[in-house]
Amino acid sequence: MNIHFIAIGGSAMHNLAIALHQKGYQITGSDDTIFEPSKSRLEKRGLLPQEFGWFPEKITNKIDAVILGMHAKADNPELLKAKELGLKIYSYPEFLYEQSKDKTRVVIGGSHGKTTITSMILHVMNYHHVTVDYMVGAQLEGFETMVHLTNENEFMVLEGDEYLSSPIDLRPKFHLYKPNIALLSGIAWDHINVFPTFENYIQQFSIFTNSLTNGGIMVYNEEDAVLKNVVEQAENPIKKYPYKTPNYKIENGTTLLETSLGEMPLEIFGEHNLQNLAGAKWICQHMGIDEDEFYEAISSFKGASKRLEKIAENISTVVFKDFAHSPSKVEATTIAVKKQYKERNVLACLELHTYSSLNADFLKEYEGALDSADIAVVFYSPHAVEIKKLEEVTEQQIKKAFKRDNLIVYTNPTEFKEYLFNQNFENTALLLMSSGNYGGLDFEKFKEII
Structure with missing residues (x-):
């Protein structure tokens, strides 16, 4: 073709x-x-x-x-x-469906955790030499590309994004996959330029749940009340498997997961990641990997690119880069780092970069999102607001939205970098959250200065 x-x-x-x-x-x-x-x-x-x-x-x-x-x-x-x-014109998700319509389609959706859960599943499959077709939203260690397609593999694992399919097909991508097995990790309002109300956003997940094939399997996070309601109200004939945060403890900066094999140390941390792990376990079991095999494989999972990715570390300092930008992700990631490093100062830096995060009306959703950080910094570029044709956002609006009096706000990339690189990072966990790069921040420099 x-x-x-x-x-x-x-x-x-x-x-x-x-x-x-x-x-x-x-x-x-x-x-x-x-x-x-x-x-x-x-x-x-x-x-x-x-x-x-x-x-x-x-x-x-x-x-x-x-x-x-x-x-x-x-x-x-x-x-x-x-x-x-x-000519036949396909959107990206439409074409992926065409490539996988004769396979068992496994679709991972939700406002947060999609990439991590998909990555976990692929890591486990790869560890046990089970070859699957896939599409994932980040570059993974051990995988050459983010998309892999064959004629012979039985399963196709798809990260199911709720954003639009194409300029001429305004349906959310995950509505087009018709999964046999699906997972939803949670619902937290995002993409307000497309889904102007929370109710409208929730509706997309109802449509997705009803798009499963008859007799299909839905794995869902029962700790998310909105999601639980969406899945449990669904009337199509599907099997429903809830999951929740597994039992764990933190010792000397390492998360120990309670399993049937005893306490198991993990490379990852944070309750949101442990929820992701619990969901991935259910999916892998439905794909033929038993519980013990799952635990054996997941113990070596280091995380997906830019998802609590450790970019520098010494005996008293650790630096993480994270894609978090929506309010729920920012809050979960900041809490996770503080719990993991409770004896250290957590310096959390957030760049407001997306259309939603720079929207004056949406800003109030960030209330309390950085409360777990000892020092909280927000960076945004007035130029980015201008490009996105949004109303001007002021420093006062941001401080009011986050409801944090000592919030530090920067709008100039040079001043932000000067502030950051003049910090004493001893006994610090630095968290850099953004889907951008803070106006040209060199992340590699942290390996030199700490």
Whole structure:
């Protein structure tokens, strides 16, 4: 098949392009700009467009299908040409469903923890030499790509994002997968530019629950009251398996999980991660891995990239980078670090970077999110607010929203970096939370200074 990607440079899109190329498909693509690491990875496989931009002349009847990325606009010249020629146009999730419709589809959804849970499942499968097809939202240790597709594997494990499918298909991605086995980790309002009310957001998870195949399996976090209500009210004929935080204790900075094999030390920590582990265990058991095999494998799981990722450490200091940006994730991550390092000062830095987090009306959702930190810093760029065409957000609004009088706020990247690199990090756990990079912060520098 000849497949053309419109917006091939995206994180998910370029991984799918590589996976299909490895499967033997003929791949072409376009984009108006491509950043690293997508650029190098596409170039290595001969898939990087010769020049950036949109070229409708690339779109001909020789193309069997077009895959349309979210980065493209609805009036994209290549898209318009594909429509004019009557070519089959897929969104990213639609095409993944086509690739997996004859497999057992395992879909991991929820407002938080999706990438970590999917990563845990793939780590366990890999450990036990069980090959599965997959799509995950982060680069994993031991896995070359974020998407892997075959003709022969029985299972397809999919991270189920609730964000929109494409510029011309405004359904949430996870509505398109029709899972045989699913997991929901929790519901915490996010993506307010798409789901303007919490009720509207909750509805997406109800639709997802009802999209399971008849007789399908739903694994869900029963400690989330909203989610519990959504799943337990579902009327389609599915089997429901609740999970909750397992018993554990922390000794000398190590989390010990209570298991049938005795107390087991883990590489990961935090109640949210232990919930993720409990959910992953259920899924792996439904995929044929028994409990003892799961524990044997999960003990070596170090976490997904940018999810409480340890980037530097010495005897008295540890530095973590985390993707957390929504209020529930920020709160859970900060609590986890403080519980794990209760004898140390926790310095938590949060960058408000996404559309939701920079929205003046949504800011109040952050109340108390940084309360567990000994020192709390918020960084945001007024330029980012301008680019996203949002109302101006003031330092006073941020302090009021977080309800923390001693909150430190920076809007200038240089001043923020000066503050950070002039700190005495002795006896400190530094937590850097962002889906951005604080206006160009060099994370590698922490390995030199601590």
